[in-house]
Amino acid sequence: DGKRLFYNEQQTDKDGLFSIAVQGEHEHEACEAFTVRSPTSCNLKTDTSRGPVYLTHNNGINSDERKTGPFAFRSTTNHP
Structure with missing residues (x-):
């Protein structure tokens, strides 16, 4: 029915890993992990900003x- 049953926000460690x-x-x-925000200037979401998790x-x-x-x-600035 599309109802959210569980939500838990975490931060990545210095290596970009989370648990x-x-x-x-x-x-x-249907379980899914997704990005919320980036602490850097590269903060535009991409097609790879979410993914399924089979629990x-x-x-x-x-x-x-x-x-x-x-x-x-993705960066908000175009780089050559």
Whole structure:
């Protein structure tokens, strides 16, 4: 029904990594991680500013850790 069930905002560390702890199985829910803002001048969102996260053990991944693709922002200034 498109209703948001959970929202948690985090910051990346010095290496650009982040972690969000989530409890339970979410096999039948659409889970997504996305960028909110950038602390630098490169702050225009791109097509890679969001991505799905599959939060279930029923997917063949033998780990509790889930990864997203890299997120990116674009500069507001054109560079040659």
